[in-house]
Amino acid sequence: MVEQFAHLDSVFHALADPTRRAMLGQLAERERTIGELATPFRMSFAGASKHVRVLENAGLVTRTIRGRTHLCRLEAARLAEADAWLRRYQRFWSARLDTLEALLRAEDGATAKKMQKKLQKK
Secondary structure, three states: OOOOOOOHHHHHHHHOOHHHHHHHHHHHHOOEEHHHHHHHHOOOHHHHHHHHHHHHHOOOEEEEEEOOEEEEEEOOHHHHHHHHHHHHHHHHHHHHHHHHHHHHHHHHHHHHHHHHHHHHHO
């Protein structure tokens, strides 16, 4: 199990930054150059390139260099690994929340019965 999710630390580190998450959002639409990724943030090519490097190291992005153009493409496999890891905990919390809901409904039902008995006694 550890080997299956060996890259999660770098993936979650990369996803921890809002700029990198926004860049991934752009790349989900289509391939983009570093310049295109930098534009919405008004940052330099070098600044955007540093963010892309973190995404590359996490396996979330690949960069192809054509002359002076650095073209970036989303690699969704690492996101799928992170999603699979998170889904395990989603099932855990869903089960816990289902149990809580059942307890609250039972409590509401018991309270309603007590109120009904009090009204009948009057």
